[in-house]
Amino acid sequence: MKLAVVGGGSTYTPELIDGFARLRDTLPIEELVLVDPAADRLELVSGLARRIFAKQDHAGRITTTTDLDAGVADADAVLLQLRVGGQAARNQDETWPLECGCVGQETTGAGGLAKALRTVPVVLDIAERVRRTNPDAWIIDFTNPVGIVTRALLQAGHKAVGLCNVAIGFQRKFARLLEVEPGQVHLDHVGLNHLSWELGVRLGGPDGENVLPKLLAEHGDAIADDLRMPRKLVDRLGVVPSYYLRYFYAHDEVVKELGTKPSRAAEVAAMEKELLEMYGDPALDEKPELLAKRGGAFYSEAAVDLAASLLGDGGSPVQVVNTYNNGTLPFLADDAVIEVQARVGRDGATPLAVPALDPLYAGLIANVTAYEDLALEAAVRGGRDRVFKALLAHPLIGQFDYAEGLTDRLIAHNREHLAWA
Incomplete structure (x- = not known):
């Protein structure tokens, strides 16, 4: 089995490598190709990757290339984990929206739209090259905003499934609280990428006992603290919202908070510099503890399971x-992309049935899906008016003056990445 990781020079990659090494019986990789245009980062990351494989007695071969076509040739699956514009672009996404009184975040709101506009054309080009080189390969997308990027891939006819680590993070957390193995925990996870709720937590499988009321009664404070939301909100909802819902449920509070500290991108950039120095140490043969602060927890387990x-x-x-x-x-329309439990096999993913949703959740899902429709249109076709309409439709923006100001800022900060600008 051959896998290719596009964006293989990412500081995330050792997390993925560690999972491939530990779970080699689940996913027996013979060759892993790390593909990245940054040859210097590839050298550092691949060196550590080979040492991790060697320490854990993984017989697979790790190769690197800056040539995308060569890297994906004959691959059974291609994982996408790229960031167009790097942390510098992310830093902009997290700062200029604050000038208009709107949340600055890399996957939602105006910053999320900017990332989609930069990313979708690049991902579609990569996918077309994968299809020309190897039409049978599965594309697993971990690149944000995952919902919009996955929809772009599917609508272009690619064999693609989107992946996020939010659900597996909740699964692992709830398993610890319940003192059971993670495989025993099944989530009634419903929504969109970065806009989801755990409506139930079942033991043993989709039809198992729902222990969410027990979890909230016994561990509600810990769960609310992790979400950075009030316990009384979680109790009134009776479900566990994704921590990304804080941008919606406490928008103004978050905006004030973000204006008082360095951006997350600045923190991550400093971490990445330190991580790359660590990766260059020939004595290091395991993922460093600092990597856990970088984000992407349990990404490797989720990726191995899906592949x-x-x-x-x-x-x-x-x-x-x-x-x-x-x-x-x-x-929602049939071609909307949702994030739910699905049966996954060689033919792809088929969502499980979902009970009728409370309008509190269905309404927000419908609203954000409408925004994603417009965001994808802007990413594929370009144009200031399409950008403005997408921003006006977003529930975190929704006002003419905000949408106008954000449109001008988005284009100004991303002109080098927008072919039409």
């Missing part, structure tokens, strides 16, 4: 993924 299911029989039959709605949420 194993798409390529064979090694993965879990039911996983949380991003895929076409196809009637699962009846208030």
Whole structure:
């Protein structure tokens, strides 16, 4: 089995490598190709990757290339984990929206739209080259904004599934609180990427006992603290919202908070510099503890599980993924991309049935999906008016003056990445 990782020079990659090494029985990789235009980062990351494989007695071969076509040739699956513009672009996404009184974040609001506009054309070009080189390869997208990027891939006819680590993070957290193995915890996870709720926590499988009320009663304070939301809100909802819902449920508070400290991008950039120095140490043969602060916890386990299911029989039959709605949420179009539990196999992902949703959740999902429709249109076709309409439609913006100001700032800060600007 051959896998290619586009964006293989990322500081995330050792997390992925560690998972591949530990879970080699689930996903028996013979060759792993790290693809990245940054040859200097590739050298540092691949050196550590080979040492991790060697320490854990993984027989697979790790190769590197800056040539995308060569890297994806004959790959059974291609993982996308790229960031167009790097942390510098992310830093802009997290700062200029604050000038208009709107949240600055890399995957939602105006910053999320900027990232989509930069990313979708690049990902579609990569996917077309994968299809020309190797039309049977699965594309696993971990590149944000995952929902919009996955929809772009699917609408262009690619074999693609989107992946996020939010659900597996909740699964692991709840398993610790319940003192059970993670595989025993099944989530009633419903929504969109970075706009989701855990409506139930079941033991043993999709039809198991719902222990979410027990979790909230016994561990509500800890869960609320992790979400950085009030306990009384979590109790009133009776569900566990994704921590990204804080941008919606406490928008003004978050804006004030973000204006008083360095951006997350600045923090991550400093971490990346330190991590790359560590990766260059020939004595280091495991992922460093600092990597846990970089983000992407449990990404490797989720990626291994998904790839194993798409390529064979090694993965879990039911996983949380991003895929076409196809009637699962009846208030959305079939070609909307949702994030839910799905049966995953060689033919792709098929969402499990979801009970009727409370309007509190369905309304926000419908609103953000409408924004994503317009965001994808702007990313594919370009144009100031399309950008403005997407911003006006976003529930975190929604006012003419804000949308006008944000449109001008978005274009000004991203002109080098926008072919039409």
